[in-house]
Amino acid sequence: MNRLNGTLLRTSLRRRSFSTADNVDGNLQGSKVQIFDRHLKRKQRDRAAWLINRKDSLVNTVADNLLDRLEDVKKTFPTTLCLGGSLEAIRRSVRGRGAIQKLIMMDSSYDMVKLCKDAEKDLASDNIETSFMVGDEEYLPIQASSVDLVISCLGLHWTNDLPGAMIQSRLALKPDGLFLAAIFGGETLKELRIACTIAHMEREGGVSPRISPLAQVRDAGNLLTRAGFTLPGVDVDEYQVRYNSALELIEHLRAMGETNALVNRIKFLKKDTALATAAVYESMFAAEDGTIPATFQVIYMTGWREHESQQKAKRRGSATVSFQDIQKEFGAGETT
Amino acid sequence: MVRANRVVEISKTLSEILVCPLSKQPLRVCEKSNSLISDAIGVSFPIVDGIPCLVPKDGKIIEAEVSRDGDSANTKRRYHQDGTGGS
Numbered sequence: 001m002n003r004l005n006g007t008l009l010r011t012s013l014r015r016r017s018f019s020t021a022d023n024v025d026g027n028l029q030g031s032k033v034q035i036f037d038r039h040l041k042r043k044q045r046d047r048a049a050w051l052i053n054r055k056d057s058l059v060n061t062v063a064d065n066l067l068d069r070l071e072d073v074k075k076t077f078p079t080t081l082c083l084g085g086s087l088e089a090i091r092r093s094v095r096g097r098g099a100i101q102k103l104i105m106m107d108s109s110y111d112m113v114k115l116c117k118d119a120e121k122d123l124a125s126d127n128i129e130t131s132f133m134v135g136d137e138e139y140l141p142i143q144a145s146s147v148d149l150v151i152s153c154l155g156l157h158w159t160n161d162l163p164g165a166m167i168q169s170r171l172a173l174k175p176d177g178l179f180l181a182a183i184f185g186g187e188t189l190k191e192l193r194i195a196c197t198i199a200h201m202e203r204e205g206g207v208s209p210r211i212s213p214l215a216q217v218r219d220a221g222n223l224l225t226r227a228g229f230t231l232p233g234v235d236v237d238e239y240q241v242r243y244n245s246a247l248e249l250i251e252h253l254r255a256m257g258e259t260n261a262l263v264n265r266i267k268f269l270k271k272d273t274a275l276a277t278a279a280v281y282e283s284m285f286a287a288e289d290g291t292i293p294a295t296f297q298v299i300y301m302t303g304w305r306e307h308e309s310q311q312k313a314k315r316r317g318s319a320t321v322s323f324q325d326i327q328k329e330f331g332a333g334e335t336t
Numbered sequence: 337m338v339r340a341n342r343v344v345e346i347s348k349t350l351s352e353i354l355v356c357p358l359s360k361q362p363l364r365v366c367e368k369s370n371s372l373i374s375d376a377i378g379v380s381f382p383i384v385d386g387i388p389c390l391v392p393k394d395g396k397i398i399e400a401e402v403s404r405d406g407d408s409a410n411t412k413r414r415y416h417q418d419g420t421g422g423s
Contacts, residue, residue, distance in 0.1 A: 039393065079349075102349050113387055131347045134389040139357035141390040146353040 034160055034263050036212065038108070038136065041158050041261040045084070045109035048257030052088065052115065058241055059256065062298050063089035063153050065237065066182045069302060070098035070149075073178070077149035081172065083137050084108055085155025085182075086256075088116050096126055098149065103128050104142075106135045107155075109257075137165045142172040149178045154298070157183040157214055158261065166227035176307035179229055180300075184258075185236060186216040187297035192249065195281035202280075203273045208266045220299045229303025230310055237298050242291040246278035249294050346372075346383060357390050373398070 063086050070077070076099035082090050084107040094100060107113050117132045135141050137152070137159050150169045159165045169179050189211055196210045215223065217236050224232035243249045253259050286292050304310060346365065354363055356374035363372040363381070371380040372388055379395040381388060 042391075079353075104349065104353070108391055110384065110387065110389060114385070117387065129347075129349065131350045132387045133350060133354070134387055134391055134394070135357060136391045139390075139392050141354055141357035141363075143353045143355045144360070 036158050036160055037261050037263050037265075038138070038158070038160065041257070042108045044254075044259055044261060045107065045257040046111040048255060049109060049111035049115045051255040053255050054088070054092075056089070056252075056256070058239055058252075058296060059086045059089045059154070060093065061239065062086065062182050062237075063093045065298075066090075066151065066153050066180060066300060067093050067097050069180060069300070073098075075148075075176070075178070077178065078102060079147045080104065080149040080151065081106065081142060081147045083150065083152035083155055083169075084112070086153040087112060088119060090151060090153050091116060091119070091130070092123065094126070094128065100128055100149070103130045104133065104147070105130060106133050106137075108134065108136050110134050112257075137168075140165070140168040140172055142168075144171045145174050147172055147177060148174055149180065152181040152183075154182055154184065154256075154258075156181055157212070162215065163223060163226050166223060166229075170228055170303075170305055173305040175305055176309060177305045179303045179305070181302075182298050182300050183220075184214055185220075185297035185299040186214045187238065187295055188214055190295055191281060191285045191292075192246075192277075192294065195246075195277050195284065198280045198284075199273055199276035203270065203276050209262050209264060210260055212260070212262055215299065217297075217299055220301050224301055224303040227303070228306070230306045230312065231302075231304050233302040235300050237300070239296045239298065240293050241296060242287070242293050244291060246281040246292055249292065346386060346388060350388065354388065354390065357392055358395075 067090065078099070078101040080098070080100045080102065081104045087105055087107050091103070091105065094103070105113065105116055107116075113132045113134050120130060133141070137156060138161055150173060152169070156162060156165060166179070166181075173179060193211050197207050200207045200210075217234065220234040221232055224234065241249075241252070243252065250259075282292060351365065354372070355361060356363055356376060356379070358379070359374060359376040361374060361376035363374055365371075366373050366380065369380065371382050372390070373380045374395075378398045380398050381390050381395050383389070
């Protein structure tokens with residue numbers, strides 16, 4: 001089901017980018033493809049703000065891992081924009097990394113932003129000036145060339161127009177600014193996907209999308225290049241979280257605001273189908289000690305806004321020295 | 337008093353970098369209604385408790401400013417207000 005959705009999405013995206021006549025407002029925001037219900041996602045994130053678990057090891061690990069990348073670069077990032085997702089975990093994990101002076105926190109959920117704002121006074125003062133705003137990643141309200149770093153931790157996989165959101169992030173960056181994002185990848189919740197499909201087939205004689213189509217690792221590099229980032233970098237991490245029962249997994253997803261927000265979802269779930277899903281999950285994947293593993297695949301993406309100081313390949317045909325001469329110079333001993 | 341406090345809450349950092357999410361044009365702070373106004377498209381975005389809400393769905397189209405008769409009526413009214421134009 002997921003695979004089908006993925007290809008469907010890709011073909012429709014492709015169609016959109018080639019058509020000009022029937023898509024009058026065909027700018028980067030003119031996406032007609034609606035996969036996710038963004039309004040519902042806001043509501044879910046409002047709820048997640050109340051259910052949030054500050055000791056969530058998955059979220060904290062991902063946030064820490066993402067920010068760890070700032071230590072690998074010499075550049076400092078005085079002005080930083082933090083997009084939705086695990087906003088609060090990012091704020092806690094910054095701890096002076098990247099020499100951030102101003103941090104702008106944005107989320108599509110007001111309650112989530114308010115939570116971060118209220119939590120601000122509990123944090124040890126680290127001389128970061130924070131500002132808060134409610135905004136949508138698909139309609140980024142940030143002036144072009146105004147921030148040094150854009151961080152997005154586990155939020156962008158819910159955007160309908162991921163390339164568009166990334167292009168807007170790039171435009172918001174100053175030249176030589178860094179884009180740093182973590183999204184859930186296609187292997188995420190594969191066990192639940194299988195269990196859902198089997199239980200639905202068995203109880204209802206068909207399947208409906210319960211788990212969203214996610215980007216694959218191979219897509220991530222293309223996304224970065226398509227959005228125009230230079231020096232793109234992608235790497236993947238897989239986390240296994242163990243739960244006592246399948247219901248606990250759902251509770252966790254709810255607390256993260258990661259529950260189903262597909263436009264084409266069926267809006268109710270029959271109780272016996274839900275229980276069947278839990279039973280299938282347990283019988284197929286439970287470990288010997290009775291715990292239930294769930295896989296979370298996180299794709300980390302880094303990209304830079306173009307700047308002349310960055311290394312790049314020379315223009316084709318601009319070489320002034322023949323390879324034969326180089327060979328004569330350096331490889332003389334081997335070839336002759 | 338409370339109102340006066342609420343108005344100055346939007347930080348300097350934000351006012352420097354925020355633009356209209358739809359048109360990417362500059363925003364203007366309206367202290368009377370406590371909102372950010374995008375003149376380019378005539379939409380106002382609320383500031384709730386010092387947090388500007390710039391999701392397109394939160395925006396409200398400003399109706400009072402848009403006159404049905406088009407531009408001429410609009411400019412005429414502006415003249416009146418400024419007191420520079422004739423009656």
